[in-house]
Amino acid sequence: MASVSNRVARGYDRRMSPAPIPDLFPSLATLSADSRALLEASVTRIACAGGTPLVARGDLVTGAYLVERGALRVYYVSAEGREGTLYWVEPGQSCILALNCMFSRLAYPAWVESEGATEVTIVPGDVYRRLFASEPAVQSFTFDVLSGRLFELMALIEETASQGLEARVAAFLLRRAKGGAAVAVTQDQIARHLATSREVVSRVLRGLVARRLIATTQGRITIVDPPALRGLAE
Amino acid sequence: MASVSNRVARGYDRRMSPAPIPDLFPSLATLSADSRALLEASVTRIACAGGTPLVARGDLVTGAYLVERGALRVYYVSAEGREGTLYWVEPGQSCILALNCMFSRLAYPAWVESEGATEVTIVPGDVYRRLFASEPAVQSFTFDVLSGRLFELMALIEETASQGLEARVAAFLLRRAKGGAAVAVTQDQIARHLATSREVVSRVLRGLVARRLIATTQGRITIVDPPALRGLAE
DNA sequence: AACGGGGTGTGACTTTGGTTCCAGCCTCGG
DNA sequence: CCGAGGCTGGAACCAAAGTCACACCCCGTT
Structure with missing residues (x-):
């Protein structure tokens, strides 16, 4: 706790290996001994408080981000300065665009910040690439993450295009x-x-x-009538 | 030509194997002999005219779609009945959501129709899965397709959220x-x-x-001032 | 030549959501 | 206890885009 806020003073803390591989990723447990050793020896871990900017649009991202605690918020910023969240990367998930950029060596197309006290394990790009080539578990993990994001984004597009703001707020509250x-x-x-x-x-x-669907106080919203709110959100 | 329109009379034509593997997919040329034989023996080919509905939301898709000619248009339909195109699958590309549904056995979340006279090769789900497990070329092809779509969708979200309709029309015309x-x-x-x-x-x-950026006649728009139009589209 | 159907032009109106501006309100730290 | 700063409430206004209701035009068919 205290150490977290200390780290935050200088943004975030890059603690070099050896770092344990998080238990949150069951597929990593099935790796061969060699792969596991390679992974253990190369990962980095980052801990930071909420609101820390981690990636800016255009950054060259060179690793796969595995979230252990907290969350990453991936968002865009429009020309007029308005932000919109594309999706969240929760514990046990991976930041897929990072993977993407890593493989194709493209610049990252969005911003990422931490939401709440967050810990992230970073697998260097070349290591991940090697694991992807040889380990079926990594292949299917990668595939799942990518396709899950695709579905989320499609749902987001449809939601923003076809639902009014009230429905979107309702959906947001329920999700949260x-x-x-x-x-x-x-x-x-x-x-x-x-x-x-x-x-x-x-x-x-x-x-x-x-x-009477909700009640509000400072920094807090209480859902009074969940069924009605769900009805609004469709 | 004539045969295409004949097929269209009954929607589309499923011509069973043997069907040649399209040259459009170079990565498939690097497969092992076994894999290639498996592929050759199992693919199906569809030919259809423009506007043929191929997949409806909720359909269970069981194969990977490789587009050879024409294009597939992947779109959503909002509650009020308005359509919006998510992306196009052009020759040499694959319909990634189909892959996705295939692996995870999920229902397809959007609609797909052909745009222009179109030919598609369909690889059955189980075959694709086997190839994905053993063939690095298929792994990286899959990864590329998925991540490419992710980038496209992110760009689309940002575009619709931050640009007015005029800019979006301009961008659409230029793309077309x-x-x-x-x-x-x-x-x-x-x-x-x-x-x-x-x-x-x-x-x-x-x-x-x-x-004076464009000129219009029936069913046809002529771009008169490309630079100015590009300026609008940003 | 008449007809009919898709494609187009246009005005008037409504709705949604964005902008501006300001006032009141919690709450934490001094 | 008080003030600053973040949070909230709300009015008035504006702009973009969706809706409705037409009239028209182009073009292939009868």
């Missing part, structure tokens, strides 16, 4: 609540996730409060 | 023209690609005509 009733989030954060402005979010929330 | 000056497309088709309505497209085009 994960079954619970309270969501700790500010209006400004919602606006940044949905690529709109804080005032508009305020207006939408006002409407939901008036209809 | 491919360097040439004339684009054979109706306003209605443009509207369907960009998930908007015909009237709005008409309005936008009117503006472009007034500024």
Whole structure:
């Protein structure tokens, strides 16, 4: 805890190997002894607090990011400066665009920041490439991650194109609540996730409060009527 | 030619193997003899005219689609019935969502139709899976296709979110023209690609005509001032 | 030559969401 | 206890784009 915030003082901390391979990635447990040793010897680990910028658009990313704790938020920034979240990389997942850039040596097309206290293990590009070539587990892991993202992005496109802001806010709240009733989030954060402005979010929330679907306090939204909210989100 | 339109009379034609493996896919040329034989013996080929519906949302897709001629248009349909194109699969490319569904046995999340007279080779799911496991060429081909689509979709999201309709129409025309000056497309088709309505497209085009960037006739748009149009599209 | 159907042009209106601006409100630190 | 700064509420206004309702035009067919 204390060490995390210390690291944050200088952005983030790159602790060199040896670093343990996270248990979160079961497919890595099936690697051959050689591969495992190679992996153990080459990974780097990063720990950082929420809101730390990790990748900017155009950066040349050279490794695969495996998230252990916290989350990575992958987002774009429009010409007018509005942000929109493309997706989150949660514990046990990998940042796929990083993989992508790594293989094709392309510049990263989006921004990435940490959300909450986050720990990430980084596998260097050449190591990952070797593992991908020889280890079926890595191949299928890579495939799964990539195709999962594709589905998410397709769903996002459809959602933004065909649903009004109210439905999108409702969906966002439900996703964030994960079954619970309270969501700790500010209006400004919602606006940044949905690529709109804080005032508009305020207006939408006002409407939901008036209809007794939610209740709001500072930095926290409580879902009062989950079924109705789900109905809105379709 | 004649045979194509004959086939179209009953939708499309499934010609069973033996079918040659298309030259368009160089990576397939590097397969082992065994793999190549397996592939040759199992592929199916489809030929159809433009506008033939090939996959509907929710279909269970069981093969990898390799496009040889024409194109596949992958699109979504919003609740209000508006269509929007997600991407095109051109000759030498593969329909990646099909791959995806094939591996994970998920239902296909979008619609697919042919655009122009089209020929597609279909590799059955289990065959592709075996090839993916053993052939490095297939692994990297799959990876490339998937990650290419990811980049395209990210670009699409950013474009729709941050650019006005005029810029998007301009970009669409330029993409379609491919360097040439004339684009054979109706306003209605443009509207369907960009998930908007015909009237709005008409309005936008009117503006472009007034500024002498393009000229329009029935079913055909001529780009008069390419640099200015590129400027609009950013 | 008349007809019919797809493609197009256009105005008027509505809706949604973005912008501006400001006032009030929590809450943490001094 | 007070002030600063982040958070919220809300009015007024504006702009972009979707909708509705037509009239027209081009072109191949009858």
